[in-house]
Amino acid sequence: MAEDAFVLYLVSLFSFTAGSHRLWSHRAYKAKWQLRLLLVIFQTISFQDVVYVWVLFHRLHHKYTDTNADPHNSKRGFFYAQIGWIMLESHPDQIEKRKTIDMSDLKSDPIIRFQIRYYFRLLFLFFAFLPTVIPWYLWNETLTNSWFVAVALRHLFSLHITSLVNSWAHMWGNQPYEKGTTGRETLLLSIMTLGEAWHNYHHTFPWDYKASELGGGRINATTFVLKNIFGKIGWAYDFKTVSDDMIQKRIERTGDGSYSPTIWGWGDRDQTEDNKSFATIEKF
Ligand SMILES: [Zn+2]
Ligand SMILES: [Zn+2]
Numbered sequence: 001m002a003e004d005a006f007v008l009y010l011v012s013l014f015s016f017t018a019g020s021h022r023l024w025s026h027r028a029y030k031a032k033w034q035l036r037l038l039l040v041i042f043q044t045i046s047f048q049d050v051v052y053v054w055v056l057f058h059r060l061h062h063k064y065t066d067t068n069a070d071p072h073n074s075k076r077g078f079f080y081a082q083i084g085w086i087m088l089e090s091h092p093d094q095i096e097k098r099k100t101i102d103m104s105d106l107k108s109d110p111i112i113r114f115q116i117r118y119y120f121r122l123l124f125l126f127f128a129f130l131p132t133v134i135p136w137y138l139w140n141e142t143l144t145n146s147w148f149v150a151v152a153l154r155h156l157f158s159l160h161i162t163s164l165v166n167s168w169a170h171m172w173g174n175q176p177y178e179k180g181t182t183g184r185e186t187l188l189l190s191i192m193t194l195g196e197a198w199h200n201y202h203h204t205f206p207w208d209y210k211a212s213e214l215g216g217g218r219i220n221a222t223t224f225v226l227k228n229i230f231g232k233i234g235w236a237y238d239f240k241t242v243s244d245d246m247i248q249k250r251i252e253r254t255g256d257g258s259y260s261p262t263i264w265g266w267g268d269r270d271q272t273e274d275n276k277s278f279a280t281i282e283k284f
Pocket of ligand 1: 170183203251
């Protein structure tokens with residue numbers, strides 16, 4: 001049973017990281033209809049409203065980070081950013097600013113329109129019915145176990161893990177790229193969210209499909225799958241990314257000084273003066 005729940009957890013997470021987030025909210029790459037359809041089905045399994053609404057809130061979050069127009073303003077505390085914002089009424093500033101967000105790209109996507117139109121039927125089928133019935137029918141799981149573990153518990157778990165990007169990744173962690181924003185880098189959460197908590201980088205360069213730099217221990221399973229599977233078969237293309245030079249300039253201009261790049265050895269262009277100062281050069 002735990003295996004079914006884990007697979008569904010990965011599938012729901014991937015629908016956010018690759019779909020609602022990098023593809024639809026930030027337009028960091030383009031996807032053919034086959035991938036968009038797959039991502040919409042996965043996103044329906046996750047039960048976090050339709051993609052359209054998720055994207056609207058996320059674009060607001062980036063445009064008005066940590067103001068009253070940010071749906072999960074982390075300045076209002078951990079609980080509010082984690083789950084409180086879903087339970088309370090929206091701030092009037094946020095309702096007002098919704099009108100300013102351009103959503104024309106999603107309105108013109110037939111797959112997004114299809115999800116909005118048939119949401120409750122799709123939700124019943126993909127979120128509740130199939131994950132309960134398939135384990136019961138195919139490998140003799142009890143219906144009660146299927147429902148409580150593969151649907152209810154898995155939903156609760158994935159909802160809270162994805163929400164940690166709004167709370168934890170805005171409160172604790174380094175800010176090597178931009179100390180003016182509240183987004184932060186966190187390795188542990190990045191592992192749990194398939195690479196979505198390199199959040200200081202992400203708020204600095206939101207249209208980079210990698211949502212992080214690569215290398216230097218930066219775990220990013222979503223980037224790996226997008227590039228090596230969907231990129232290879234041509235379902236994902238036009239990946240936008242940032243040059244090393246641009247990243248370096250940004251680190252020097254706005255970072256908090258915590259950046260530690262991986263280097264190939266002495267004299268690598270990324271080696272800082274600080275790093276050189278630790279060395280002792282012995283003369284025998
Ligand atoms: Zn954020
Ligand atoms: Zn984002």
